[in-house]
Amino acid sequence: PVPPDAPWLKGLNPEQFQAVTTTEGPVLVLSGAGTGKTKVLTSRLAHILASNLAQPWQCLAVTFTNRAAREMKERVAQLVGPVSDGIWLGTFHSLCLRILRSHAEAVGLSGDFTVLDADDQMRVLKQVMAEAHVDPKATPPQGLMATIQRWKDRAVTPEKAAADGGAEGQAKALYRAYQERLKSLNACDFGDLLLHVLTVFLSDAEALARWQGRFRYLLVDEYQDTNVAQYLWLRLLAQTHRNICCVGDDDQSIYSWRGAEVGNILRFEKDFPGARVVRLESNYRSTPHILAAASALIANNEGRLGKTLRPGIPHEPESIEKIRTKAVWDGVAEARMVVEEIETLQRRGEKLSSMAILVRAGFQTREFEERLITTGIAYRVIGGPRFYERLEIRDAMAYLRLVVSAADGLAFERIVNTPKRGLGEAAIQTIHMAARAEQVPLLEAARRLTGTDELKPKPRQALAKFIEDLDRWRSLLDSMPHAELAATILDESGYVEMWKADKSPDAPGRVENLKELVAALEEYDSLASFLEHVALVMENDSRAEADSVVIMTLHGAKGLEFDSVFLPGWEEEVFPHSRALAESGTKGLEEERRLAYVGLTRARKRVLVSFAANRRIYNQWKSQLPSRFVDELPDSHVERSGERGLHGSGLEESRAAWNDPAWSRARFGQPRQAAAPTSWGQAKPRESSSTFKTGQRVFHDKFGNGTVIALDGNKLEIAFDKAGIKKVLDSFVSAV
Numbered sequence: 001p002v003p004p005d006a007p008w009l010k011g012l013n014p015e016q017f018q019a020v021t022t023t024e025g026p027v028l029v030l031s032g033a034g035t036g037k038t039k040v041l042t043s044r045l046a047h048i049l050a051s052n053l054a055q056p057w058q059c060l061a062v063t064f065t066n067r068a069a070r071e072m073k074e075r076v077a078q079l080v081g082p083v084s085d086g087i088w089l090g091t092f093h094s095l096c097l098r099i100l101r102s103h104a105e106a107v108g109l110s111g112d113f114t115v116l117d118a119d120d121q122m123r124v125l126k127q128v129m130a131e132a133h134v135d136p137k138a139t140p141p142q143g144l145m146a147t148i149q150r151w152k153d154r155a156v157t158p159e160k161a162a163a164d165g166g167a168e169g170q171a172k173a174l175y176r177a178y179q180e181r182l183k184s185l186n187a188c189d190f191g192d193l194l195l196h197v198l199t200v201f202l203s204d205a206e207a208l209a210r211w212q213g214r215f216r217y218l219l220v221d222e223y224q225d226t227n228v229a230q231y232l233w234l235r236l237l238a239q240t241h242r243n244i245c246c247v248g249d250d251d252q253s254i255y256s257w258r259g260a261e262v263g264n265i266l267r268f269e270k271d272f273p274g275a276r277v278v279r280l281e282s283n284y285r286s287t288p289h290i291l292a293a294a295s296a297l298i299a300n301n302e303g304r305l306g307k308t309l310r311p312g313i314p315h316e317p318e319s320i321e322k323i324r325t326k327a328v329w330d331g332v333a334e335a336r337m338v339v340e341e342i343e344t345l346q347r348r349g350e351k352l353s354s355m356a357i358l359v360r361a362g363f364q365t366r367e368f369e370e371r372l373i374t375t376g377i378a379y380r381v382i383g384g385p386r387f388y389e390r391l392e393i394r395d396a397m398a399y400l401r402l403v404v405s406a407a408d409g410l411a412f413e414r415i416v417n418t419p420k421r422g423l424g425e426a427a428i429q430t431i432h433m434a435a436r437a438e439q440v441p442l443l444e445a446a447r448r449l450t451g452t453d454e455l456k457p458k459p460r461q462a463l464a465k466f467i468e469d470l471d472r473w474r475s476l477l478d479s480m481p482h483a484e485l486a487a488t489i490l491d492e493s494g495y496v497e498m499w500k501a502d503k504s505p506d507a508p509g510r511v512e513n514l515k516e517l518v519a520a521l522e523e524y525d526s527l528a529s530f531l532e533h534v535a536l537v538m539e540n541d542s543r544a545e546a547d548s549v550v551i552m553t554l555h556g557a558k559g560l561e562f563d564s565v566f567l568p569g570w571e572e573e574v575f576p577h578s579r580a581l582a583e584s585g586t587k588g589l590e591e592e593r594r595l596a597y598v599g600l601t602r603a604r605k606r607v608l609v610s611f612a613a614n615r616r617i618y619n620q621w622k623s624q625l626p627s628r629f630v631d632e633l634p635d636s637h638v639e640r641s642g643e644r645g646l647h648g649s650g651l652e653e654s655r656a657a658w659n660d661p662a663w664s665r666a667r668f669g670q671p672r673q674a675a676a677p678t679s680w681g682q683a684k685p686r687e688s689s690s691t692f693k694t695g696q697r698v699f700h701d702k703f704g705n706g707t708v709i710a711l712d713g714n715k716l717e718i719a720f721d722k723a724g725i726k727k728v729l730d731s732f733v734s735a736v
């Protein structure tokens with residue numbers, strides 16, 4: 001018998017206690033964010049081990065990321081010591097890999113099989129297609145790969161796919177051929193890890209019985225994001241002991257695009273009759289304002305299971321801050337504002353690592369990275385490379401470098417055959433040899449080669465065309481605005497097109513990053529000065545520092561928590577994302593809203609939501625509308641601030657946006673309140689319009705320095721030194 005004051009049970013509320021100590025039989029914990037679901041799993045593992053209900057290797061716990069697995073292991077170790085080392089704890093993939101190693105022969109592999117990365121997978125698939133004489137133009141391999149992955153997510157083997165009937169005959173045949181090729185290479189892809197283990201389980205009753213007998217306790221975190229194959233795997237493994245505990249939140253289901261089935265939650269009680277369903281309602285993470293706002297937002301979704309969330313810890317009323325929303329002029333102003341807030345918090349003694357900037361899409365990190373670097377604040381981009389280190393950005397930069405500097409050999413090498421121009425290894429080797437022999441840069445060597453017969457006609461023509469393109473782009477350097485030139489280069493080279501045609505899930509994000517790169521260029525005088533800037537930025541590497549601001553996507557932030565959370569870019573088409581809005585029906589939109597709910601509920605103490613009036617998207621300014629999610633946040637828990645200036649030229653456009661209710665709310669929600677005691681990080685109280693006088697010198701975010709010539713309520717007429725006379729809002733102006 002375990003004393004109820006055992007360290008791993010201490011502090012649990014009655015429902016949590018029940019979920020932890022009901023070790024026998026199926027348990028489903030269904031509850032909102034921050035209610036201690038993950039904590040329940042950790043305590044449960046500790047409880048099972050400390051009560052000697054099972055050996056560590058008889059416990060199997062599934063987490064969503066390797067990082068989460070590491071954290072869980074550490075926590076259990078804190079509670080019960082190093083026995084926790086032996087627990088089978090990891091992601092579905094890592095656990096399946098471990099199991100598959102001892103059954104490789106059963107699926108036609110040998111024990112030392114390799115797991116292919118995405119590049120290798122694609123190469124194998126293309127070979128298979130070529131051998132089957134399938135035209136990659138008619139059947140894009142990326143699309144086929146996505147189809148195969150969807151089959152694997154649903155545990156559909158080639159045999160089953162073939163038996164299903166229906167269309168897609170060619171895809172099914174290629175799926176089979178691809179799987180056979182992988183076997184002959186003694187390799188498998190990520191999706192196979194699960195699929196193969198399922199195949200073993202279903203074909204080898206003895207093996208299945210062994211694994212079923214071994215795992216006495218199964219624990220699953222983030223259950224709402226499991227796909228069909230994962231669910232089948234769990235159901236099989238749990239059959240003997242039936243001690244399975246799944247925890248999840250249907251409102252946080254954000255991976256349906258990867259095959260996740262929120263329906264798995266509903267099936268649980270059917271497949272495990274007698275399952276105990278525990279609902280946790282106390283949230284121990286966030287302040288009441290954050291909770292109330294998040295709950296109100298998610299209430300706009302239909303078809304929810306419905307849950308109650310209430311604050312589980314006392315909060316000092318005077319320390320509770322409302323959620324803040326802030327309208328800003330553009331992305332640069334947004335980054336400046338957020339980084340100022342970060343600095344203020346830091347001055348107040350908050351740790352940088354307790355702050356996170358959570359973005360909807362990868363391209364949004366750039367502006368924040370730039371500003372953080374400029375101000376010398378350490379940051380980490382989690383879940384992906386930093387902006388200028390991303391593959392597509394490096395490629396694009398190589399184009400720009402080569403246009404600016406014809407002698408840049410590394411840039412030449414990087415892109416001479418990207419996208420594919422039919423320049424194979426042999427041709428490239430020839431260019432290298434010529435460069436060495438003639439002691440000239442690669443590009444010059446290539447140019448000389450095009451006038452010879454050293455290369456075969458096809459590569460020679462391709463090379464000549466490439467050099468001709470480069471020459472043309474270079475000739476435009478002085479006449480064409482540099483951002484426009486960059487856009488032209490990326491278009492005419494076929495580079496953007498290459499990613500647009502790519503059907504892999506990360507391709508649309510890469511296209512967005514390329515657009516963001518062009519937008520970034522606008523902030524510099526020339527291509528050369530931009531390239532210089534990037535070289536310096538990349539040298540200034542702050543990743544090593546432990547105390548650093550976290551930047552990541554909302555998807556990646558699942559399960560994590562931070563004191564302060566910044567949620568930028570809450571604008572229609574950015575968030576909710578345009579792809580979700582383009583879908584018919586509300587499924588896409590509802591998933592975006594769940595993502596917003598995940599974002600808000602990451603915060604312990606404070607949330608700052610921001611949205612810009614203007615975004616530069618691929619060389620063009622676009623007026624933005626605030627996200628509908630901004631409007632869905634309830635007024636009683638939100639403090640709205642920031643105002644929208646009148647756009648210099650697109651007055652009509654901005655007037656339409658101006659009349660938008662969310663904007664009015666943003667403008668009038670908290671009229672002229674100097675930093676209220678509950679607001680945080682407000683660098684300096686906003687001056688009210690009355691503090692400006694005619695004749696005063698002022699600075700404006702977009703138009704620069706100028707002199708006030710007239711006052712009109714909260715508007716100022718200013719003669720700007722460079723931009724001429726403009727009417728602007730006083731809140732975009734500061735005294736100098």
Ligand code: ATP
Nearest residue numbers: 011012013032033034035036037038039284285559
């Ligand atoms: P999410 O849905 O975001 O994954 P969750 O339900 O898994 O959230 P946890 O991360 O386990 O929630 O817990 C949220 C926070 O609340 C953690 O900091 C955790 O330590 C704390 N917490 C959970 N239960 C209690 C409790 N009974 N007493 C005090 N703090 C608790």
Ligand code: MG
Nearest residue numbers: 037038039559
């Ligand atoms: Mg959790």
